[in-house]
Amino acid sequence: MKSITTISNVTFAVFVFCLAVWCCGEEEMDVAPMEKTEKEALYSAIQGFVGNWWNGSALYPDPCGWTPIQGVSCDLFEGFWYVTALIIGPVHDNSLGCATKLEFRPELFELKHLKTLSFFNCFVSSHRYPISIPSNNWKKLAGSLESLEFRSNPGLIGQFPASFGFLLKLQSLVLIESGLTGKLPTNIGNLINLKRLVLAGNRFNGPIPCSFGGLSQLLIFDLSRNTLSGPLPSSLGGLTSLLKFDLSNNQLEGMLPSEISNLKNLTLLDLRNNNFSGGLSKLLEETCSLEELVLSNNPIGGVFTCLEWHKLHNLVVLDLSNVGLKGEIPESISKLKRLRFLGLSDNHLTGKLPAKLSTLPCVTALYLNGNNLTGEINFSEGFLGKMGRRFGAWNNPNLCYPVGLKSPSHVPYGVKLCQKEVTVHESNPRTK
Numbered sequence: 001m002k003s004i005t006t007i008s009n010v011t012f013a014v015f016v017f018c019l020a021v022w023c024c025g026e027e028e029m030d031v032a033p034m035e036k037t038e039k040e041a042l043y044s045a046i047q048g049f050v051g052n053w054w055n056g057s058a059l060y061p062d063p064c065g066w067t068p069i070q071g072v073s074c075d076l077f078e079g080f081w082y083v084t085a086l087i088i089g090p091v092h093d094n095s096l097g098c099a100t101k102l103e104f105r106p107e108l109f110e111l112k113h114l115k116t117l118s119f120f121n122c123f124v125s126s127h128r129y130p131i132s133i134p135s136n137n138w139k140k141l142a143g144s145l146e147s148l149e150f151r152s153n154p155g156l157i158g159q160f161p162a163s164f165g166f167l168l169k170l171q172s173l174v175l176i177e178s179g180l181t182g183k184l185p186t187n188i189g190n191l192i193n194l195k196r197l198v199l200a201g202n203r204f205n206g207p208i209p210c211s212f213g214g215l216s217q218l219l220i221f222d223l224s225r226n227t228l229s230g231p232l233p234s235s236l237g238g239l240t241s242l243l244k245f246d247l248s249n250n251q252l253e254g255m256l257p258s259e260i261s262n263l264k265n266l267t268l269l270d271l272r273n274n275n276f277s278g279g280l281s282k283l284l285e286e287t288c289s290l291e292e293l294v295l296s297n298n299p300i301g302g303v304f305t306c307l308e309w310h311k312l313h314n315l316v317v318l319d320l321s322n323v324g325l326k327g328e329i330p331e332s333i334s335k336l337k338r339l340r341f342l343g344l345s346d347n348h349l350t351g352k353l354p355a356k357l358s359t360l361p362c363v364t365a366l367y368l369n370g371n372n373l374t375g376e377i378n379f380s381e382g383f384l385g386k387m388g389r390r391f392g393a394w395n396n397p398n399l400c401y402p403v404g405l406k407s408p409s410h411v412p413y414g415v416k417l418c419q420k421e422v423t424v425h426e427s428n429p430r431t432k
Helices: 002-031 036-050 106-110 162-166 186-190 210-214 234-238 258-262 282-286 331-335 355-359 381-390
Strands: 072-077 080-088 116-120 147-153 172-178 181-183 196-198 203-206 220-222 227-230 244-246 251-254 268-270 292-294 317-319 341-343 348-352 365-367 372-376 398-401
Touching: 036 080, 036 106, 162 186, 186 210, 210 234, 234 258, 258 282, 331 355, 365 381
Parallel strands: 080 116, 116 147, 147 172, 172 196, 181 203, 196 220, 203 227, 220 244, 227 251, 244 268, 268 292, 292 317, 317 341, 341 365, 348 372, 372 398
Antiparallel strands: 072 080
């Protein structure tokens, strides 16, 4: 009997506690409701992207209440809930999906505390339903917006909105894989708080604006996979905070500016598949924080030994394939103890293969194919076995592997066997 009474008391206590929590919750909702104009602006903006069928009726009491949706975040300002983040697109299972035909409604720009705005895989049809990013109204978000991202939206067409240059609080501007065309606006250089600028996989053309060199807080700078042209502006030496610098797969040309040596914090420099020339700049030695240096498929030319490679002691990836390098492979490469990938294929390298390359402790891929290297490969059988097909030495006509290799699986692909020297004893002093 006593146990039944105890259970009843506990049940009653739990009920009272839940009631109190519910009442407090109701009281909080009364104290901190969502402002009506904010709610109406949000619902209209969302309907523009997902369709008029959506009215938020499943959310209680509003998007900032007990049943929020993925993609909408809120915060309190002066006793009212306001939207701080809006993410449109299939990011999560219950995210806001996009309609086939959609629009940017003016109400989107009335969300005065919006900090994050993202669109993922939303504008997908460039033929049936193309749409341009509006060029006006962005100035209304200048006081709050810190992150603006468009990812995988091939249905976005037209020009890069110059009005993005008004968003002075932006720290992240990402526009990846859209159908946007035209030149990059110079006023993006006004966004001095930017830490990430990623405009990869679009159809932007023309030169890189000199004004971009004023983005001194930039950590990530990625303009890869466009059709940008012209030389690199020397002003890019002002990007002194930069960690990752990717301009690969464009039509950029000329010599690497000497100011690149100012980028003391750089860990990635990827300039592959462009038209850079003028030889390897000795000033690259000063970017000693580099972990990945990728210059492949550029008519750079010059001599491989012009740099003291041991100064770039942090290198993990070095890809100089098809850049027109001449001369011998310097032994100083063997001092790059962190190196995992070395690509030197399709150049004009000559001389013997330094045996010390096999002492690189971390290397897992070594490509030397398509050169004019000569002599015997003096690598251990254990090293050749470890590398397998990741050791490329084919298309070096005068390179050979030693006779003593025991396992056929360790024979470098496409390399011939060294011929034994045969001594001929003369039977007649006059006979050779």
